[in-house]
Amino acid sequence: MKTDLRVLKTKDALHESLLSLLKERALESISITEICKAAKINRGTFYQHYGKVEDLFEEYFKEIMKDLAESYQAPYKYVERIETTKLNPATIRIFHHIEKFKKFYFIVFSKNVPLAYYYLLFDEIHVLMKEDFIAHQKIDKDVAVDMLSAYQSNAILGMVIEWYRQDFNKSAAEMNEQLVAILNLRLGG
Amino acid sequence: MKTDLRVLKTKDALHESLLSLLKERALESISITEICKAAKINRGTFYQHYGKVEDLFEEYFKEIMKDLAESYQAPYKYVERIETTKLNPATIRIFHHIEKFKKFYFIVFSKNVPLAYYYLLFDEIHVLMKEDFIAHQKIDKDVAVDMLSAYQSNAILGMVIEWYRQDFNKSAAEMNEQLVAILNLRLGG
DNA sequence: AATTTTATTATACAGTTGTTCAATAAAATT
DNA sequence: AATTTTATTGAACAACTGTATAATAAAATT
Numbered sequence: 001m002k003t004d005l006r007v008l009k010t011k012d013a014l015h016e017s018l019l020s021l022l023k024e025r026a027l028e029s030i031s032i033t034e035i036c037k038a039a040k041i042n043r044g045t046f047y048q049h050y051g052k053v054e055d056l057f058e059e060y061f062k063e064i065m066k067d068l069a070e071s072y073q074a075p076y077k078y079v080e081r082i083e084t085t086k087l088n089p090a091t092i093r094i095f096h097h098i099e100k101f102k103k104f105y106f107i108v109f110s111k112n113v114p115l116a117y118y119y120l121l122f123d124e125i126h127v128l129m130k131e132d133f134i135a136h137q138k139i140d141k142d143v144a145v146d147m148l149s150a151y152q153s154n155a156i157l158g159m160v161i162e163w164y165r166q167d168f169n170k171s172a173a174e175m176n177e178q179l180v181a182i183l184n185l186r187l188g189g
Numbered sequence: 190m191k192t193d194l195r196v197l198k199t200k201d202a203l204h205e206s207l208l209s210l211l212k213e214r215a216l217e218s219i220s221i222t223e224i225c226k227a228a229k230i231n232r233g234t235f236y237q238h239y240g241k242v243e244d245l246f247e248e249y250f251k252e253i254m255k256d257l258a259e260s261y262q263a264p265y266k267y268v269e270r271i272e273t274t275k276l277n278p279a280t281i282r283i284f285h286h287i288e289k290f291k292k293f294y295f296i297v298f299s300k301n302v303p304l305a306y307y308y309l310l311f312d313e314i315h316v317l318m319k320e321d322f323i324a325h326q327k328i329d330k331d332v333a334v335d336m337l338s339a340y341q342s343n344a345i346l347g348m349v350i351e352w353y354r355q356d357f358n359k360s361a362a363e364m365n366e367q368l369v370a371i372l373n374l375r376l377g378g
Numbered sequence: 379a380a381t382t383t384t385a386t387t388a389t390a391c392a393g394t395t396g397t398t399c400a401a402t403a404a405a406a407t408t
Numbered sequence: 409a410a411t412t413t414t415a416t417t418g419a420a421c422a423a424c425t426g427t428a429t430a431a432t433a434a435a436a437t438t
Contacts, residue, residue: 004404004405004406004414004415005404005405005406006403006404006405006414006415006416007415010415010416031393031394031395032394032395032396033393033394033395034394041416041417042416042417042418043394043395043396044396044397044398044416044417044418045415045416045417047395047396047397048415048416051396052395109304110304111303111304111305111308112303112304112305113303113304114300114301114302114303114304115298115299115300115301115302115303115304115306115307116300116301117304118304118307119300119350122347122350140370140374142366142370143367143370143371143374144367146351147348147351147367147371148371148374150347150348150350150351151344151345151347151348151368151371152344152347153347154343154344154346154347154348154350155340155341155343155344155347156340157343157347158311158339158340158341158342158343158344158346159336159339159340159343161308161311161339161343162335162336162339177331178332178333178336179340181329181331181332182332182336182337182340185329185332185337193384193385193434193435193436194434194435194436195384195385195386195433195434195435196385199385199386220423220424220425221424221425221426222423222424222425223424230386230387231386231387231388232424232425232426233386233387233388233389233426233427233428234385234386234387236425236426236427237385237386240426241425
Protein backbone atom coordinates (compact mmCIF):
# COMPACT_ATOMS: atom_id res chain seq x y z
CA MET A 1 0.00 0.00 0.00
CA LYS A 2 1.36 3.42 -0.93
CA THR A 3 -0.76 6.53 -0.78
CA ASP A 4 -4.38 7.11 0.04
CA LEU A 5 -6.43 8.03 -3.02
CA ARG A 6 -7.94 10.93 -1.12
CA VAL A 7 -4.48 12.39 -0.57
CA LEU A 8 -3.65 12.09 -4.25
CA LYS A 9 -6.91 13.77 -5.20
CA THR A 10 -6.31 16.59 -2.73
CA LYS A 11 -2.75 17.22 -3.88
CA ASP A 12 -3.72 17.13 -7.54
CA ALA A 13 -6.41 19.71 -6.93
CA LEU A 14 -4.02 21.96 -5.02
CA HIS A 15 -1.30 21.65 -7.66
CA GLU A 16 -3.66 22.53 -10.45
CA SER A 17 -5.06 25.42 -8.48
CA LEU A 18 -1.63 26.90 -7.78
CA LEU A 19 -0.48 26.52 -11.36
CA SER A 20 -3.54 28.25 -12.73
CA LEU A 21 -3.12 31.10 -10.23
CA LEU A 22 0.56 31.40 -11.15
CA LYS A 23 -0.42 32.15 -14.73
CA GLU A 24 -2.01 35.37 -13.56
CA ARG A 25 -0.13 36.55 -10.49
CA ALA A 26 3.19 36.29 -8.66
CA LEU A 27 3.84 33.48 -6.21
CA GLU A 28 4.27 35.73 -3.17
CA SER A 29 0.87 37.35 -3.72
CA ILE A 30 -1.05 34.07 -3.70
CA SER A 31 -2.65 33.13 -0.39
CA ILE A 32 -3.40 29.70 1.04
CA THR A 33 -7.06 30.60 1.43
CA GLU A 34 -7.21 31.51 -2.25
CA ILE A 35 -5.59 28.27 -3.44
CA CYS A 36 -7.96 26.20 -1.30
CA LYS A 37 -11.00 28.09 -2.47
CA ALA A 38 -10.09 27.51 -6.12
CA ALA A 39 -9.22 23.87 -5.45
CA LYS A 40 -12.40 23.32 -3.43
CA ILE A 41 -10.27 21.88 -0.63
CA ASN A 42 -10.67 22.69 3.03
CA ARG A 43 -7.98 24.97 4.37
CA GLY A 44 -7.31 22.59 7.24
CA THR A 45 -6.50 19.89 4.71
CA PHE A 46 -3.87 22.14 3.16
CA TYR A 47 -2.16 22.41 6.53
CA GLN A 48 -2.20 18.63 6.88
CA HIS A 49 0.18 18.39 3.91
CA TYR A 50 1.98 21.71 3.73
CA GLY A 51 2.99 24.59 5.92
CA LYS A 52 3.01 27.37 3.39
CA VAL A 53 2.36 28.14 -0.28
CA GLU A 54 6.03 27.63 -1.03
CA ASP A 55 5.95 24.03 0.17
CA LEU A 56 3.30 23.25 -2.41
CA PHE A 57 5.36 24.94 -5.09
CA GLU A 58 8.39 22.95 -3.99
CA GLU A 59 6.54 19.74 -4.77
CA TYR A 60 5.98 20.98 -8.31
CA PHE A 61 9.65 21.97 -8.41
CA LYS A 62 10.69 18.39 -7.80
CA GLU A 63 8.77 17.32 -10.89
CA ILE A 64 10.84 19.75 -12.93
CA MET A 65 14.02 18.43 -11.32
CA LYS A 66 13.12 14.98 -12.61
CA ASP A 67 13.30 16.37 -16.14
CA LEU A 68 16.75 17.73 -15.41
CA ALA A 69 17.92 14.35 -14.14
CA GLU A 70 16.28 12.49 -17.03
CA SER A 71 18.16 14.62 -19.54
CA TYR A 72 21.25 12.81 -18.40
CA GLN A 73 19.97 9.30 -18.90
CA ALA A 74 20.78 9.49 -22.58
CA PRO A 75 23.78 11.78 -22.24
CA TYR A 76 25.11 12.25 -25.72
CA LYS A 77 21.71 12.10 -27.35
CA TYR A 78 21.48 15.83 -28.04
CA VAL A 79 25.17 16.64 -28.28
CA GLU A 80 26.59 16.63 -31.76
CA ARG A 81 30.22 17.45 -31.19
CA ILE A 82 32.29 18.74 -28.32
CA GLU A 83 35.46 20.03 -29.85
CA THR A 84 36.68 23.05 -27.99
CA THR A 85 36.85 21.53 -24.55
CA LYS A 86 36.03 18.56 -22.41
CA LEU A 87 32.59 19.78 -21.48
CA ASN A 88 30.75 16.99 -19.78
CA PRO A 89 27.34 16.08 -21.19
CA ALA A 90 25.62 16.93 -17.91
CA THR A 91 26.83 20.50 -18.02
CA ILE A 92 25.96 20.85 -21.65
CA ARG A 93 22.28 20.01 -21.04
CA ILE A 94 21.67 22.40 -18.15
CA PHE A 95 21.08 25.48 -20.27
CA HIS A 96 18.70 23.56 -22.52
CA HIS A 97 16.74 22.37 -19.53
CA ILE A 98 16.43 25.92 -18.19
CA GLU A 99 15.39 27.17 -21.60
CA LYS A 100 12.69 24.49 -21.76
CA PHE A 101 11.18 25.62 -18.45
CA LYS A 102 11.87 29.33 -18.88
CA LYS A 103 8.54 30.40 -17.41
CA PHE A 104 9.11 28.30 -14.36
CA TYR A 105 12.62 29.61 -13.79
CA PHE A 106 11.39 33.17 -13.95
CA ILE A 107 9.70 32.35 -10.66
CA VAL A 108 12.63 30.41 -9.18
CA PHE A 109 15.06 33.29 -9.71
CA SER A 110 12.77 36.08 -8.60
CA LYS A 111 13.81 38.09 -5.54
CA ASN A 112 11.03 37.33 -3.11
CA VAL A 113 11.14 33.58 -3.42
CA PRO A 114 12.86 31.55 -0.67
CA LEU A 115 16.45 30.42 -1.15
CA ALA A 116 15.22 26.81 -0.80
CA TYR A 117 14.44 26.53 -4.53
CA TYR A 118 17.87 27.75 -5.46
CA TYR A 119 19.32 25.04 -3.25
CA LEU A 120 17.20 22.35 -4.90
CA LEU A 121 18.60 23.35 -8.26
CA PHE A 122 22.12 23.75 -6.92
CA ASP A 123 22.05 20.31 -5.29
CA GLU A 124 20.81 18.64 -8.44
CA ILE A 125 23.65 20.08 -10.51
CA HIS A 126 26.12 19.60 -7.67
CA VAL A 127 25.45 15.85 -7.59
CA LEU A 128 25.78 15.52 -11.37
CA MET A 129 29.10 17.38 -11.28
CA LYS A 130 30.43 15.31 -8.46
CA GLU A 131 29.57 12.07 -10.22
CA ASP A 132 31.39 13.30 -13.29
CA PHE A 133 34.50 14.29 -11.33
CA ILE A 134 34.65 10.91 -9.68
CA ALA A 135 33.89 8.97 -12.87
CA HIS A 136 36.63 10.76 -14.82
CA GLN A 137 39.22 10.91 -12.05
CA LYS A 138 39.52 14.64 -12.38
CA ILE A 139 40.45 14.93 -8.75
CA ASP A 140 43.46 16.79 -7.43
CA LYS A 141 44.80 15.75 -4.05
CA ASP A 142 44.78 19.31 -2.70
CA VAL A 143 41.16 19.97 -3.60
CA ALA A 144 38.16 18.61 -1.70
CA VAL A 145 35.71 17.10 -4.19
CA ASP A 146 32.76 18.78 -2.51
CA MET A 147 34.40 22.19 -2.69
CA LEU A 148 35.31 21.77 -6.32
CA SER A 149 31.88 20.60 -7.39
CA ALA A 150 30.24 23.34 -5.31
CA TYR A 151 32.51 25.84 -7.06
CA GLN A 152 31.78 24.50 -10.51
CA SER A 153 28.05 23.96 -10.18
CA ASN A 154 27.43 27.36 -8.67
CA ALA A 155 29.59 28.96 -11.34
CA ILE A 156 27.18 27.57 -13.94
CA LEU A 157 24.30 28.94 -11.88
CA GLY A 158 26.03 32.31 -11.87
CA MET A 159 25.80 32.29 -15.63
CA VAL A 160 22.15 31.29 -15.38
CA ILE A 161 21.48 34.23 -13.04
CA GLU A 162 23.10 36.56 -15.54
CA TRP A 163 21.09 34.93 -18.32
CA TYR A 164 17.87 35.33 -16.32
CA ARG A 165 18.65 38.99 -15.70
CA GLN A 166 18.97 39.47 -19.42
CA ASP A 167 15.48 37.95 -19.72
CA PHE A 168 16.88 34.71 -21.16
CA ASN A 169 17.47 36.51 -24.44
CA LYS A 170 20.29 34.20 -25.48
CA SER A 171 19.87 30.68 -26.80
CA ALA A 172 21.00 27.67 -24.78
CA ALA A 173 23.53 26.99 -27.54
CA GLU A 174 25.04 30.46 -27.11
CA MET A 175 25.24 29.89 -23.37
CA ASN A 176 27.17 26.69 -23.96
CA GLU A 177 29.59 28.54 -26.22
CA GLN A 178 30.16 31.13 -23.51
CA LEU A 179 30.82 28.40 -21.00
CA VAL A 180 33.32 26.69 -23.28
CA ALA A 181 35.13 29.99 -23.80
CA ILE A 182 35.29 30.60 -20.06
CA LEU A 183 36.56 27.11 -19.29
CA ASN A 184 39.31 27.54 -21.84
CA LEU A 185 40.64 30.59 -20.05
CA ARG A 186 43.31 29.72 -17.54
CA LEU A 187 41.72 31.47 -14.60
CA GLY A 188 44.47 30.69 -12.14
CA GLY A 189 47.57 32.72 -12.90
CA MET B 190 18.62 68.89 4.68
CA LYS B 191 18.82 65.10 4.65
CA THR B 192 16.63 62.99 6.89
CA ASP B 193 14.11 63.83 9.55
CA LEU B 194 15.39 63.07 13.04
CA ARG B 195 12.15 61.29 13.82
CA VAL B 196 12.75 58.87 10.96
CA LEU B 197 16.26 58.15 12.18
CA LYS B 198 14.99 57.52 15.68
CA THR B 199 12.28 55.19 14.41
CA LYS B 200 14.61 53.19 12.20
CA ASP B 201 17.20 52.87 14.94
CA ALA B 202 14.60 51.51 17.32
CA LEU B 203 13.34 49.01 14.73
CA HIS B 204 16.84 47.87 13.84
CA GLU B 205 17.78 47.30 17.43
CA SER B 206 14.51 45.50 18.09
CA LEU B 207 14.98 43.13 15.15
CA LEU B 208 18.58 42.37 16.04
CA SER B 209 17.73 41.53 19.62
CA LEU B 210 14.88 39.27 18.46
CA LEU B 211 17.21 37.57 15.98
CA LYS B 212 19.45 36.50 18.81
CA GLU B 213 16.67 34.30 20.10
CA ARG B 214 14.59 33.21 17.11
CA ALA B 215 14.68 32.67 13.36
CA LEU B 216 13.93 35.54 10.99
CA GLU B 217 10.85 33.92 9.45
CA SER B 218 9.21 33.46 12.85
CA ILE B 219 9.44 37.13 13.80
CA SER B 220 6.30 39.19 13.20
CA ILE B 221 5.97 42.87 12.42
CA THR B 222 3.69 43.36 15.40
CA GLU B 223 6.33 41.86 17.64
CA ILE B 224 9.15 44.04 16.34
CA CYS B 225 7.03 47.15 16.77
CA LYS B 226 5.98 46.24 20.28
CA ALA B 227 9.59 45.71 21.35
CA ALA B 228 10.69 48.92 19.61
CA LYS B 229 7.78 50.88 21.06
CA ILE B 230 6.93 52.04 17.55
CA ASN B 231 3.44 52.13 16.07
CA ARG B 232 2.80 49.38 13.55
CA GLY B 233 1.54 51.91 11.03
CA THR B 234 4.90 53.64 11.20
CA PHE B 235 6.62 50.39 10.28
CA TYR B 236 4.53 50.24 7.11
CA GLN B 237 5.49 53.80 6.25
CA HIS B 238 9.10 52.66 5.83
CA TYR B 239 8.95 48.95 5.07
CA GLY B 240 6.61 46.40 3.60
CA LYS B 241 7.76 43.31 5.43
CA VAL B 242 10.21 42.13 8.08
CA GLU B 243 12.70 41.22 5.36
CA ASP B 244 12.88 44.81 4.11
CA LEU B 245 14.06 45.90 7.54
CA PHE B 246 16.63 43.13 7.58
CA GLU B 247 17.79 44.18 4.13
CA GLU B 248 18.66 47.61 5.47
CA TYR B 249 20.88 45.99 8.06
CA PHE B 250 22.33 43.83 5.30
CA LYS B 251 23.50 46.90 3.44
CA GLU B 252 25.50 47.94 6.47
CA ILE B 253 27.32 44.63 6.35
CA MET B 254 27.93 45.09 2.64
CA LYS B 255 29.73 48.34 3.44
CA ASP B 256 32.22 46.33 5.46
CA LEU B 257 32.79 44.04 2.50
CA ALA B 258 33.44 47.00 0.23
CA GLU B 259 35.66 48.72 2.77
CA SER B 260 37.86 45.64 3.02
CA TYR B 261 39.02 46.48 -0.47
CA GLN B 262 40.03 50.04 0.20
CA ALA B 263 43.32 48.87 1.66
CA PRO B 264 43.70 45.80 -0.51
CA TYR B 265 47.01 44.24 0.43
CA LYS B 266 46.76 45.26 4.04
CA TYR B 267 45.91 41.79 5.30
CA VAL B 268 47.62 39.74 2.61
CA GLU B 269 51.12 38.57 3.38
CA ARG B 270 52.08 36.72 0.25
CA ILE B 271 50.32 35.49 -2.83
CA GLU B 272 52.60 32.94 -4.34
CA THR B 273 50.65 30.12 -5.84
CA THR B 274 48.44 32.13 -8.14
CA LYS B 275 47.30 35.52 -9.19
CA LEU B 276 44.50 35.69 -6.72
CA ASN B 277 43.19 39.22 -6.67
CA PRO B 278 43.00 40.96 -3.30
CA ALA B 279 39.26 41.33 -3.56
CA THR B 280 38.73 37.62 -3.78
CA ILE B 281 41.14 36.91 -1.01
CA ARG B 282 39.20 39.03 1.49
CA ILE B 283 35.74 37.57 0.87
CA PHE B 284 36.17 34.53 3.09
CA HIS B 285 37.54 36.68 5.89
CA HIS B 286 34.57 38.99 5.63
CA ILE B 287 32.13 36.06 5.82
CA GLU B 288 34.02 34.62 8.76
CA LYS B 289 33.79 37.96 10.54
CA PHE B 290 29.99 38.05 10.19
CA LYS B 291 29.44 34.31 10.54
CA LYS B 292 26.32 34.73 12.67
CA PHE B 293 24.78 37.05 10.14
CA TYR B 294 25.52 34.76 7.21
CA PHE B 295 23.88 31.85 8.96
CA ILE B 296 20.69 33.80 8.41
CA VAL B 297 21.48 34.88 4.86
CA PHE B 298 22.08 31.32 3.69
CA SER B 299 19.16 29.71 5.47
CA LYS B 300 16.48 28.06 3.35
CA ASN B 301 13.44 30.16 4.15
CA VAL B 302 15.01 33.53 3.53
CA PRO B 303 14.25 35.34 0.26
CA LEU B 304 16.69 35.09 -2.63
CA ALA B 305 17.04 38.88 -2.50
CA TYR B 306 19.82 38.72 0.10
CA TYR B 307 21.79 36.28 -1.95
CA TYR B 308 21.55 38.70 -4.85
CA LEU B 309 22.81 41.58 -2.73
CA LEU B 310 25.89 39.57 -1.85
CA PHE B 311 26.30 38.28 -5.38
CA ASP B 312 26.10 41.78 -6.85
CA GLU B 313 28.65 43.15 -4.43
CA ILE B 314 31.19 40.47 -5.36
CA HIS B 315 30.19 40.62 -9.00
CA VAL B 316 31.06 44.32 -9.20
CA LEU B 317 34.40 43.82 -7.48
CA MET B 318 35.28 40.99 -9.88
CA LYS B 319 34.28 42.98 -12.91
CA GLU B 320 36.40 45.94 -11.85
CA ASP B 321 39.35 43.62 -11.45
CA PHE B 322 38.88 42.03 -14.86
CA ILE B 323 38.73 45.41 -16.54
CA ALA B 324 41.63 46.87 -14.56
CA HIS B 325 43.90 43.94 -15.38
CA GLN B 326 42.80 43.44 -18.99
CA LYS B 327 41.98 39.81 -18.34
CA ILE B 328 39.35 39.92 -21.03
CA ASP B 329 39.05 37.44 -23.85
CA LYS B 330 37.25 38.58 -26.98
CA ASP B 331 34.94 35.54 -27.01
CA VAL B 332 33.77 36.00 -23.44
CA ALA B 333 31.27 38.61 -22.29
CA VAL B 334 32.67 40.35 -19.21
CA ASP B 335 29.35 40.11 -17.40
CA MET B 336 29.14 36.38 -18.01
CA LEU B 337 32.68 35.79 -16.86
CA SER B 338 32.32 37.81 -13.69
CA ALA B 339 28.94 36.22 -12.97
CA TYR B 340 30.58 32.84 -13.40
CA GLN B 341 33.51 33.67 -11.17
CA SER B 342 31.69 35.48 -8.39
CA ASN B 343 29.03 32.83 -8.08
CA ALA B 344 31.69 30.13 -8.09
CA ILE B 345 33.14 31.73 -4.96
CA LEU B 346 29.65 31.82 -3.48
CA GLY B 347 29.31 28.13 -4.27
CA MET B 348 32.30 27.53 -2.03
CA VAL B 349 30.71 29.73 0.63
CA ILE B 350 27.49 27.68 0.45
CA GLU B 351 29.51 24.50 0.90
CA TRP B 352 31.39 26.17 3.76
CA TYR B 353 28.12 27.25 5.38
CA ARG B 354 26.74 23.72 5.10
CA GLN B 355 29.78 22.47 6.95
CA ASP B 356 28.89 24.97 9.70
CA PHE B 357 31.80 27.24 8.72
CA ASN B 358 34.16 24.75 10.35
CA LYS B 359 37.10 25.77 8.20
CA SER B 360 39.18 28.90 8.60
CA ALA B 361 39.05 31.68 6.02
CA ALA B 362 42.72 30.95 5.33
CA GLU B 363 41.92 27.32 4.49
CA MET B 364 39.15 28.48 2.19
CA ASN B 365 41.61 30.68 0.35
CA GLU B 366 43.97 27.73 -0.05
CA GLN B 367 41.15 25.66 -1.53
CA LEU B 368 40.33 28.43 -3.94
CA VAL B 369 43.94 28.75 -5.05
CA ALA B 370 44.10 25.00 -5.62
CA ILE B 371 40.92 25.08 -7.69
CA LEU B 372 42.06 28.03 -9.77
CA ASN B 373 45.28 26.22 -10.54
CA LEU B 374 43.40 23.31 -12.06
CA ARG B 375 42.92 23.69 -15.76
CA LEU B 376 39.17 23.17 -15.74
CA GLY B 377 38.72 23.48 -19.47
CA GLY B 378 40.10 20.37 -21.13
C1' DA C 379 9.53 82.52 18.39
C1' DA C 380 5.82 81.67 15.47
C1' DT C 381 4.39 79.03 11.64
C1' DT C 382 4.41 75.41 8.43
C1' DT C 383 5.37 70.83 7.29
C1' DT C 384 5.46 66.10 8.13
C1' DA C 385 6.25 61.85 10.97
C1' DT C 386 4.10 59.34 14.40
C1' DT C 387 0.16 57.73 16.99
C1' DA C 388 -4.31 55.62 18.24
C1' DT C 389 -7.99 53.33 16.48
C1' DA C 390 -10.64 50.64 13.52
C1' DC C 391 -11.74 47.08 9.94
C1' DA C 392 -11.76 43.26 6.72
C1' DG C 393 -8.97 39.47 5.35
C1' DT C 394 -5.29 35.83 6.23
C1' DT C 395 -2.93 32.65 9.21
C1' DG C 396 -2.23 28.74 12.06
C1' DT C 397 -4.39 25.66 15.12
C1' DT C 398 -7.89 22.65 17.30
C1' DC C 399 -12.09 19.72 17.51
C1' DA C 400 -15.95 16.77 16.74
C1' DA C 401 -18.59 15.06 12.80
C1' DT C 402 -18.52 12.93 8.44
C1' DA C 403 -17.24 10.54 4.43
C1' DA C 404 -14.14 7.97 1.88
C1' DA C 405 -10.71 4.42 1.43
C1' DA C 406 -8.37 0.20 3.09
C1' DT C 407 -8.73 -4.15 5.50
C1' DT C 408 -10.88 -8.21 7.17
C1' DA D 409 -20.24 -6.87 2.66
C1' DA D 410 -19.19 -5.37 7.12
C1' DT D 411 -15.77 -3.19 9.83
C1' DT D 412 -11.87 -0.51 10.86
C1' DT D 413 -8.94 3.15 9.79
C1' DT D 414 -7.97 7.65 8.39
C1' DA D 415 -8.47 11.87 5.38
C1' DT D 416 -11.41 15.56 4.83
C1' DT D 417 -14.74 18.84 6.38
C1' DG D 418 -16.87 22.78 8.85
C1' DA D 419 -16.68 25.69 12.47
C1' DA D 420 -14.56 28.52 15.68
C1' DC D 421 -10.61 31.19 17.81
C1' DA D 422 -6.81 34.33 18.74
C1' DA D 423 -3.11 36.57 16.47
C1' DC D 424 -1.11 38.92 12.48
C1' DT D 425 -1.53 41.61 8.14
C1' DG D 426 -2.32 45.49 5.36
C1' DT D 427 -4.65 49.66 4.87
C1' DA D 428 -7.00 54.01 6.07
C1' DT D 429 -8.31 57.97 9.02
C1' DA D 430 -8.20 61.93 12.07
C1' DA D 431 -5.58 63.71 16.03
C1' DT D 432 -1.20 64.81 17.88
C1' DA D 433 3.53 65.78 18.45
C1' DA D 434 7.88 66.67 16.73
C1' DA D 435 11.00 68.66 13.49
C1' DA D 436 12.14 72.05 9.86
C1' DT D 437 11.52 76.63 7.96
C1' DT D 438 10.60 81.40 8.02
